[in-house]
Amino acid sequence: MQVVQLSQYGDEEVLEVVDQATPEPVPGRVRVRVTARSVNPADLSGRAGAFAAFTPGLTFPAVLGWDFAGTLLDDAPAVPEVAPDGVLAAGTRVAGFVPWFGEAAGAGTYAEVIVVDPAWVAPVPDGVTDAEAAVLGMNGPTGAAAVDLLASHTGDLDGVTVLVTGASGAVGAAAVRYAVRRGARVLAVGSVDDDAFVSGLGAEVLPRTDAAGIAAAARAVDPDGVDGVVNAGLASHELLDAVRDGGGFVSAAGVFVPEPARGVGLDAVFVEPDPSRLASVLRDAADGTVPARVAEELPLADAADAHRRLAKGGLRGKLVLVS
Ligand SMILES: NC(=O)c1ccc[n+]([C@@H]2O[C@H](COP(=O)([O-])OP(=O)(O)OC[C@H]3O[C@@H](n4cnc5c(N)ncnc54)[C@H](OP(=O)(O)O)[C@@H]3O)[C@@H](O)[C@H]2O)c1
Incomplete structure (x- = not known):
């Protein structure tokens, strides 16, 4: 799978596109095939090292990225507010965010497949695209x-x-x-x-x-x-x-x-994963209550370009990296 990683903090040039083995199932975790992740101000700060104090376990190479949307590769247990029967089945479209680049610090969303805590995801309703859901995940x-x-x-x-x-x-x-x-x-x-x-x-x-x-x-x-x-x-x-x-x-x-x-x-505010709140926000996006503004979709491999464009300013909505 394609991954955008960094081997040190720095400017956009530290972002490198590499191929890695797709993760195997992990007990207690679920895999998501990520199709969209928005590029946030926090990605730029994280790349530059501004969050080093919050991610003491981070080792390089590290993977940036907070928001994500995509498809579950494994069944995910879920609270009733998210899934009345207590499970989101593999194949469900979901969104969420990875706090501080993951519990194993260094595992953010700039990868085609990520491994996350099932408590970090909520289903994406019809009428909300993956790119829109990725804008709202965090x-x-x-x-x-x-x-x-x-x-x-x-x-x-x-x-x-x-x-x-x-x-x-x-x-x-x-x-x-x-x-x-x-x-x-x-x-x-x-x-x-x-x-x-x-x-x-x-x-x-x-x-x-x-x-x-x-x-x-x-x-x-x-x-x-x-x-x-x-x-x-x-x-x-x-x-x-x-x-x-x-x-x-x-x-x-x-x-x-x-x-x-x-x-x-x-x-x-220090946002924490809250699947019930996220599920509610995504329903509000589906009925038009909450906007999800996508400036443009770019290939994941263009992450460095996206960082440059966000730093330059003037965007209306988020750049979304798709895969
Ligand atoms: N604490 C948390 O848990 C948490 C979670 C998510 C995000 N955040 C933070 O929340 C902030 C907003 O995030 P976002 O994703 O919404 O960012 P965003 O999509 O980049 O939007 C920020 C908006 O603020 C505008 N802005 C900048 N300076 C302004 C000013 N002086 N007066 C009025 N508007 C101004 C920007 O306009 P221009 O484009 O014209 O500059 C832009 O439209 C960021 O600082 C982000 O890091 C915090």
Whole structure:
């Protein structure tokens, strides 16, 4: 099978395409023939070594990649919320994500066949393509978890005002949709020239500027400050100025959380595999509640190119590596 691996941290040049034996069945684990994996900001950070402290067991050569979609090669036990009869049969289309490049650190999704914990997968409903499911495997649950976390600080979101940054991205767009569904008034900042997409999510679009400018724009709409922020776009303490005293601020962007101030509840999302939540996000994608934006599908072997394009910016949606 084809695998994209790296033998050291570094720039795109460290990604090399190699052939490896297809994994044999592993007790307690399931194999997935991966057809799609999205290229995420975390892939670029991981390649450069930014997560070395989180992956102490990682040995080289290592394989990057978090999200995946594909087909089960083995029967997978599943919780009832995911499969009422307790099993996802071999051949089922599934999606998921591999945390920190796998429990055996170094085994991410840039491979044609991966071996995963069955608790990391959920079925992909009809109407959602593998590429779309791969966009949501990690990012959809992150956006949903961020909104849940925000509600733990603000209380019921019905009628409250929420600011979402990074709303053009997979995490931010999901957060907007879940906050809107819970009755929040959502202000959102996305990419330049992407207002139609962001307003289509049900948000009021604020201009894309720096954190101080975004906070000022939010205060212009809501002079007391918004009740809460889901930050999926930028790391800046000034964004906290958007929030009213005693509100909430949840960050998904890196490990950034502002300094405590004015009684605002602060939190960071660290997404964990949760098949029930993922199954629910994928159903929401099938009925159009949550968008899954695919910029382009590229062959797995073009991973280095995809990294360069993501680093350059300007994409609308995810690049998805297919095999
Ligand atoms: N903590 C976790 O568990 C977890 C899980 C998944 C993802 N994440 C993180 O969440 C963040 C979003 O992920 P993603 O996959 O949604 O990324 P993405 O698809 O690349 O989207 C990020 C979006 O944020 C926009 N953006 C960048 N700077 C902004 C700013 N100053 N104001 C408003 N929007 C801005 C980008 O626009 P441009 O393209 O115009 O720059 C882009 O549309 C990333 O930092 C990612 O690493 C965290």
